[in-house]
Amino acid sequence: MVMVDDIVAALKAQGYATIPDAISEQQVETARRELEEILEHTPAGRDDFEGRNTRRVYALFAKTRALDEMATHPVVLGVLDEILGHYQLSAPAAIAIGPGEVAQPLHPDDAIYPVPRPHQELVVNVMWPLEDFTEANGATRIVPGSHRWIDERPDAGTATTTVEMPARTALLYLGSVWHGGGANRTGHTRLGVVLHYASAWLRPVENHVLAVPPGMARDLPPRLQELLGYNIYPPFIGYVDGRHPRKLMTTTPAGS
Numbered sequence: 001m002v003m004v005d006d007i008v009a010a011l012k013a014q015g016y017a018t019i020p021d022a023i024s025e026q027q028v029e030t031a032r033r034e035l036e037e038i039l040e041h042t043p044a045g046r047d048d049f050e051g052r053n054t055r056r057v058y059a060l061f062a063k064t065r066a067l068d069e070m071a072t073h074p075v076v077l078g079v080l081d082e083i084l085g086h087y088q089l090s091a092p093a094a095i096a097i098g099p100g101e102v103a104q105p106l107h108p109d110d111a112i113y114p115v116p117r118p119h120q121e122l123v124v125n126v127m128w129p130l131e132d133f134t135e136a137n138g139a140t141r142i143v144p145g146s147h148r149w150i151d152e153r154p155d156a157g158t159a160t161t162t163v164e165m166p167a168r169t170a171l172l173y174l175g176s177v178w179h180g181g182g183a184n185r186t187g188h189t190r191l192g193v194v195l196h197y198a199s200a201w202l203r204p205v206e207n208h209v210l211a212v213p214p215g216m217a218r219d220l221p222p223r224l225q226e227l228l229g230y231n232i233y234p235p236f237i238g239y240v241d242g243r244h245p246r247k248l249m250t251t252t253p254a255g256s
């Protein structure tokens with residue numbers, strides 16, 4: 001698939017890539033409407049990383065079905081197959097950057113794992129903008145090529161690329177690339193959904209099988225079940241009582 005190859009090549013070259021028109025306007029609208037309802041009851045962040053004027057929705061796949069097709073988007077999964085091989089969702093979150101928010105500190109997402117650089121790619125992220133991302137409203141900033149850094153750290157002189165993009169785009173970036181949310185200098189909230197995927201031999205950042213227990217997961221699309229952890233990393237990392245975890249979904253009552 002040429003599209004997948006092109007994206008993989010761009011990720012390897014600069015650490016990020018975009019897929020234009022990856023989803024429909026209807027998918028964007030539905031996701032935004034459902035998330036806006038959830039955000040009404042979501043508190044602001046607790047520190048400078050989460051953002052004190054930013055609200056984040058966690059446990060997304062327990063709260064809405066509007067993101068299932070984004071999580072299993074065929075081109076995205078084709079890219080992940082190439083770069084990560086076996087993977088799961090790790091830290092999915094909706095991120096609503098409010099007016100007045102300052103820029104998030106730049107960081108590589110795979111630094112959460114204590115593995116010295118350079119290392120094989122462990123994490124790939126997909127940012128789904130649910131409205132147009134602009135320099136003014138807090139579009140994601142990337143340090144191109146920083147996935148090749150070993151001990152370097154960004155400073156005030158580091159060049160960043162602000163990824164301005166219309167809603168319906170998918171922005172993919174490697175977990176090793178330095179990046180961060182931008183400052184929001186507008187009067188409107190910037191809403192996006194970031195879906196982090198990590199190699200399936202790592203512990204995911206969020207504990208999805210507690211957020212989406214077997215009785216809830218049994219009604220989800222099979223590929224999404226796997227991405228939430230109802231799967232094994234061959235030959236058997238992730239078994240339950242010696243069996244494939246998907247067996248739990250046929251033996252657990254619905255809803256529990």
Ligand SMILES: O=C(O)CCC(=O)C(=O)O
Pocket residue numbers: 095104109127138139140141179180181182192194
């Ligand atoms: O909101 C963004 O554009 C990026 C957020 C981010 O990098 C993070 O929270 O790890």
